Amino acid sequence: xxxxxxxxxxxxxxxxxxxxxxxxxxxxxxxxxxxxxxxxxxxxxxxxxxxxxxxxxxxxxxxxxxxxxxxxxxxxxxxxxxxxxxxxxxxxxxxxxxxxxxxxxxxxxxxxxxxxxxxxxxxxxxxxxxxxxxxxxxxxxxxxxxxxxxxxxxxxxxxxxxxxxxxxxxxxxxxxxxxxxxxxxxxxxxxxxxxxxxxxxxxxxxxxxxxxxxxxxxxxxxxxxxxxxxxxxxxxxxxxxxxxxxxxxxxxxxxxxxxxxxxxxxxxxxxxxxxxxxxxxxxxxxxxxxxxxxxxxxxxxxxxxxxxxxxxxxxxxxxxxxxxxxxxxxxxxxxxxxxxxxxxxxxxxxxxxxxxxxxxxxxxxxxxxxxxxxxxxxxxxxxxxxxxxxxxxxxxxxxxxxxxxxxxxxxxxxxxxxxxxxxxxxxxxxxxxxxxxxxxxxxxxxxxxxxxxxxxxxxxxxxxxxxxxxxxxxxxxxxxxxxxxxxxxxxxxxxxxxxxxxxxxxxxxxxxx
Amino acid sequence: xxxxxxxxxxxxxxxxxxxxxxxxxxxxxxxxxxxxxxxxxxxxxxxxxxxxxxxxxxxxxxxxxxxxxxxxxxxxxxxxxxxxxxxxxxxxxxxxxxxxxxxxxxxxxxxxxxxxxxxxxxxxxxxxxxxxxxxxxxxxxxxxxxxxxxxxxxxxxxxxxxxxxxxxxxxxxxxxxxxxxxxxxxxxxxxxxxxxxxxxxxxxxxxxxxxxxxxxxxxxxxxxxxxxxxxxxxxxxxxxxxxxxxxxxxxxxxxxxxxxxxxxxxxxxxxxxxxxxxxxxxxxxxxxxxxxxxxxxxxxxxxxxxxxxxxxxxxxxxxxxxxxxxxxxxxxxxxxxxxxxxxxxxxxxxxxxxxxxxxxxxxxxxxxx
Numbered sequence: 001x002x003x004x005x006x007x008x009x010x011x012x013x014x015x016x017x018x019x020x021x022x023x024x025x026x027x028x029x030x031x032x033x034x035x036x037x038x039x040x041x042x043x044x045x046x047x048x049x050x051x052x053x054x055x056x057x058x059x060x061x062x063x064x065x066x067x068x069x070x071x072x073x074x075x076x077x078x079x080x081x082x083x084x085x086x087x088x089x090x091x092x093x094x095x096x097x098x099x100x101x102x103x104x105x106x107x108x109x110x111x112x113x114x115x116x117x118x119x120x121x122x123x124x125x126x127x128x129x130x131x132x133x134x135x136x137x138x139x140x141x142x143x144x145x146x147x148x149x150x151x152x153x154x155x156x157x158x159x160x161x162x163x164x165x166x167x168x169x170x171x172x173x174x175x176x177x178x179x180x181x182x183x184x185x186x187x188x189x190x191x192x193x194x195x196x197x198x199x200x201x202x203x204x205x206x207x208x209x210x211x212x213x214x215x216x217x218x219x220x221x222x223x224x225x226x227x228x229x230x231x232x233x234x235x236x237x238x239x240x241x242x243x244x245x246x247x248x249x250x251x252x253x254x255x256x257x258x259x260x261x262x263x264x265x266x267x268x269x270x271x272x273x274x275x276x277x278x279x280x281x282x283x284x285x286x287x288x289x290x291x292x293x294x295x296x297x298x299x300x301x302x303x304x305x306x307x308x309x310x311x312x313x314x315x316x317x318x319x320x321x322x323x324x325x326x327x328x329x330x331x332x333x334x335x336x337x338x339x340x341x342x343x344x345x346x347x348x349x350x351x352x353x354x355x356x357x358x359x360x361x362x363x364x365x366x367x368x369x370x371x372x373x374x375x376x377x378x379x380x381x382x383x384x385x386x387x388x389x390x391x392x393x394x395x396x397x398x399x400x401x402x403x404x405x406x407x408x409x410x411x412x413x414x415x416x417x418x419x420x421x422x423x424x425x426x427x428x429x430x431x432x433x434x435x436x437x438x439x440x441x442x443x444x445x446x447x448x449x450x451x452x453x454x455x456x457x458x459x460x461x462x463x464x465x466x467x468x469x470x471x472x473x474x475x476x477x478x479x480x481x482x483x484x485x486x487x488x489x490x491x492x493x494x495x496x497x498x499x500x501x502x503x504x505x506x507x508x509x510x511x512x513x
Numbered sequence: 514x515x516x517x518x519x520x521x522x523x524x525x526x527x528x529x530x531x532x533x534x535x536x537x538x539x540x541x542x543x544x545x546x547x548x549x550x551x552x553x554x555x556x557x558x559x560x561x562x563x564x565x566x567x568x569x570x571x572x573x574x575x576x577x578x579x580x581x582x583x584x585x586x587x588x589x590x591x592x593x594x595x596x597x598x599x600x601x602x603x604x605x606x607x608x609x610x611x612x613x614x615x616x617x618x619x620x621x622x623x624x625x626x627x628x629x630x631x632x633x634x635x636x637x638x639x640x641x642x643x644x645x646x647x648x649x650x651x652x653x654x655x656x657x658x659x660x661x662x663x664x665x666x667x668x669x670x671x672x673x674x675x676x677x678x679x680x681x682x683x684x685x686x687x688x689x690x691x692x693x694x695x696x697x698x699x700x701x702x703x704x705x706x707x708x709x710x711x712x713x714x715x716x717x718x719x720x721x722x723x724x725x726x727x728x729x730x731x732x733x734x735x736x737x738x739x740x741x742x743x744x745x746x747x748x749x750x751x752x753x754x755x756x757x758x759x760x761x762x763x764x765x766x767x768x769x770x771x772x773x774x775x776x777x778x779x780x781x782x783x784x785x786x787x788x789x790x791x792x793x794x795x796x797x798x799x800x801x802x803x804x805x806x807x808x809x810x811x812x813x814x815x816x817x818x819x820x821x822x823x824x825x826x827x828x829x830x831x832x833x834x835x836x837x838x839x840x841x842x843x844x845x846x847x848x849x850x851x852x853x854x855x856x857x858x859x860x861x862x863x864x865x866x867x868x869x870x871x872x873x874x875x876x877x878x879x880x881x882x
Contacts, residue, residue, distance in 0.1 A: 047518035055517070061528055064521030065562060155524075162564045300673075303683060304665050316579040318588040325579070400588055401575035408587035412575070423577040435567050458570045466565035481567075 009039045014095075017105055024292045025112035029371065032115035033129070034090040037108070039097045045081055046070040048094055052271065053086040054135040058142035058263070060158055082313070083107045087118040087274070089129035102302040106309065109292040113285030116374075121280070123273040123378045126173035131270055138263045145256045157257055161264045163470035167243035167435055168265065170272045239436035239451060244268070246437045251475050261474075275430045276378045283327015284374050286313070290328070319400065319409060321423075326395075330382070333391050334373060335366035380427045387423070389416045399423075425455075433459060435481070448475045452483035454508060459483050461492075468494040484508045528562060620740030632741040632796075632881055645697040654694025663693035707742040707796040707828075709734065710785065712778045714803035716753040717770045718839035726835050727802045728765050730870050734800065737878055742796065748785060752778035754808070758785065775807045775844065776815040783822040797827040800877075805834045805842035812847045820851070824858055831860045831877045858882070 010018060018037060025032070040048065050066035051057040073079040082103065085093040093111040095104055118124050128134050146154045240246050244265040248258060274281065290310070298306055314325045337343060341361025350356055377385065391397075399422035401412045413419065425431075434453040442449035448471060452459060464481060471479045471494075478495040489506040492499065578588060650663055668687035672678035678685075711731055713719070739745045749764035750756055753771035756778040782799065790797055807815070824830050834845045845861055852859040860880070862873040 050518060050521075059517070059521055059524075061521055061525040062562070062564070064518065064523065064525035067518050067522050068525065069561075159564060163566060166566055298683075300669075303669070303685070304662055308662070318578045318580045318582065319576065321577050321579060395579060396581065397577055397579055398582065398584075399575060399577050403587075406587065409589045411578075411582050411584050411586045411588060413584060419577055422575055426576055431569075433567050433569055452567070460568045460570035463565045463568050467567050470565065 010037055011039075013101070014039070014104055017101070018108055021105065021108040021112060021292065021297070024296050025109065025116070025288065028288070028291070029367075030112055030116040030288065032091065032112055032119055033088070035085075035093055035111060035115050036090050037093050037095055037111075039095050041097050042074055043071065045084065045094055045096050046074065049081055049084050053084060053092070054132060056132070056136035056139045058139045058158075059146070060155065062162075082309075083110055083114075085111045085114045086132065087124060087127060087129075087270075088132050089119075091115040091118065092132065100305055102298075102305040103309065105297045105302065106289055106293055106306060109289035109297060110285045112292075113288035114281060116288075117277070117281050117284050120375050121273070121277060121378075122376050123276055127270055127273060128266075134266075134270075138267070141259060141263065145260065149256065154256075154260065157260055158264065160470045160473045161244075161261050163467050164243055164247070164474075165264055165268045166430075166432055167241075168245075168268050168272065169241040170269075170276060170430070172242055173269065235440050236437060239438050241434070241436050243435060243437050243450065246440065247471075247474050250440050253474065272430075273378075276380070279323040279327040279330075279379045280374065280377060280382050281327070282324045283329075283331050286324045286328040287331045287370075321397075329395060330386055330391065331370050331373070333388075334386055335370050337366070338369035339364050339366035341365075380424065383420070383423055383427060387420055392416045392419055397423075433457070438482070442480060445477070447478045447480065450479070450481040452481055454484040458485060461485070464492055465494065465499050468492060468499070472496055525562070620736050624737065624740070632738075645699050647695045647697045649696045649698060650693050651696040652690075652693065654696060658695045660693045660695050664691055667691040667693060705742050705796060706744040706746070706794060707738055707798060708746040708748065708790050709738060709798045709800060710748045710750065710782055711764065712750045712752065712756075712782060712799070712801040713764065714753070714773055714775070714778075714806070715751045715767050715769050716773045716806065717768070718773075718804050718806055718837055719768075719835070720837060720839075723804060723835040723837050724765055726864055726867060726870065727833070729867065730802075730833060730864065730873060731800070733870070733874050734798075734877065737874070738798065746790075750778050750781050750785075752781075756781040772808050773803075773806050774811045775801075775803065776811050776818055779815055779818040779823060783818060786823075786826055792826040799823060799827045799830045800833065801831070802833045802835060803844060804837035804839065805844040806839075807844045807847075812844065816847065816851045819859075827858060828882050829858055829860060829877070829880075831862070833873055833877070834861070834863045836863065836865050 014037075022035070046067050048055050049070055050063045052063075057063065070079075070081065074081075081096070082099075083093065083095075085091060091111075091114075093107075093115075095107055099107070118127075142154065142158075235250075236246065244261065247253075248261055248265065253261065293306060314322065314328065316322045316325050340359055341347070341363030342356070342359050347356075347359065350359070373382065373386070393416075396414075397419050398414045399412045399419045400409050402408075403410045412422075434455070436451050436453065437448070438451045439449040440446070450471075459481075464483070468479045468481060478493060480491050480493045482489065482491050484490060485501070485503060487507055487509065489504045489508055491502050491504075493502070494500075582588065647658075650660060664687045665685055668691040669678065669685050671688075671691060672685060713724075713727060735745070735747065747761070748758060749761055750758050751764055751767055751769075752774065753769040754774045754777065755771075756774075758781060759767065778801070786792075786797065819830070832845065832848055834842060836842070845863060848859065848861055852861075854861070860877055862876040864870060864873045
């Protein structure tokens, strides 16, 4: 492996620590991209974190908002970012310069855990490993459009696109559902502001208006746009989950708008695995910093500081399941089970609590197993596969819900299956509703029809309406979504000026089938 | 790099202030500035802008938690959605980003955000009072003051000396002798006292929305002044055509339907000052909130009382006029005519809506009096 390190910003003491941590990590079998550490001050760290780790990202107010929240939270002494690491080859990690040396040790060990996870977890396998360059490229393109078409115009369009940024098909990188095309070239384009033009005849500039009469061109463009619609059939053939892709392929947008939309979609796909593996990724990194620190890293003078900060990271609260804690404990639980051979048919069939309690076949496959788990699972399958009744009891998990009468969140259940069901629900589709494009030529009028696959939880109405309105801005024809309101099948529509809700008599119930 | 984020940050702030991108402003969430108030902690929501997405609604707000508790036990308060914000439908309720701070910190934040000057207490007031400050460490003390880190360091030192510290299993268990406690020293400090007297018009034209503005503003004024004075008293006077002194609860929840005579409130206020708060011992702050309606002939009488009995005795007389659909808003004009815009002690401010509260506090307290 050709490992190049840039030590320029680390102090000699930190370089020494970094080399030690790296070799410990490697000895344990962690396998990571070369990792570059940069020391930054708090302000820089907040700026980088606000940009999602990419200082060269395109300009947008929401990064400024993030930054304000991070830096205010920090200056009020309420929160602090410990580590920030970027999935890239090489990996970049940022260290807060004002941290104590104990923290640097801990963070470095933690970072190697993440880097290993990025490199080896299957869900990250399709992510762009040169995202730092790609993001810089995106930034330049967006800046160029802003120079050309105005900040306001481009920013407004970005906001519109962000409204549907989560309507992607997170599994599509692994399944071939449509024909290939390159990331950005959805239709041939330049960055001219010309509308999506039909074929033009070659002509010198001064002859252009004669050779290619604008009126004829406009008509031809209109014809092209309606060609699909004129066939009178609805498309797509099957409901499509990647609404962004559908809009890219069929909406009539200007070339620069198509490019901006494709940039946002591309970044959404890049970040998706991180949302899908939050528990595992943090759990894995915590498992390794804890293993490395407690066995090799800590000197006596580090002990109290280390314990203090670990306790802080692993604190759990009644309303928020701490991914660090849950992931760490679950990895340890798996390791323990596979060390003692608590798996397989015999184990599943055993009903004797005492036998199960004392079960130890001396299998010692724990370490091997957790490496396998980190390779193939995401949070959803991780919890589904490994959250056991024992674990649930031992860690006092419960499910909670909102009680409208009292206005409080209340503990609903400690029943294992209900807790697990709730947790899986929160993780399914990253905790968001399933939205599909059903028809891009609804009523044979080129209107966009989406469906919400109802699973017992309604959409937040005012947000759904505003999102429809933003979709209208992209699609330029009326937009609809079929969903369920008060147990009735309902279609929400936006026609460019007003929102309508048509409730059918059809009752929808979700439950025991 | 930091220059780039400044650009984005400025743009965000401009959006929040409504200077650019008007269409986004409806997503700006200031929330109720008081937020929750549990024991000594207050949460202040930071302004946040939301981009709409398809999201689960109310009944999807469940989750999984960890810890003790029976089924049915409440674990956190849900935020009431869109209460009293007037504009329906645009309130993103549950997305408020909140930070919990103590009242002391809050005052500091407020002071630095609004660049409020520290107040120089006036008066001859030289009452000495013992004040406790946590400065030292002792071997005995109540458990609530135990200093964890020092305790562990002591325990570790002891274990190392005893030879019971084990590197392989670094378990540090403090025993009684290891415990260290925070301890205080008392220092005599001069104490300055202040009283705030709030006066409010509760006649029919003041709606709940206006009162909620007054309430928020009063909360911040309290918070700031409390950070500046050791002893702070608050008194409340409501009036329509007649005035009376009431408690805080009544102050915010009374609604009368009578006419409006501002002088009646001034009279009660003057009497209160006569009886209980001598300007020699007290820093006196008078805050009056109204929608600017007054019964025609009454204004001259009110001015008279104000000039003779109230203003000379107070540190500040602040008048906040809340915009109401019913009020005429004339009173602020009368005050301006009588005292001018730059009077030493009389400060006038118009509060158009909730967003104007901070600006108005700055006007009131910006002089450092």
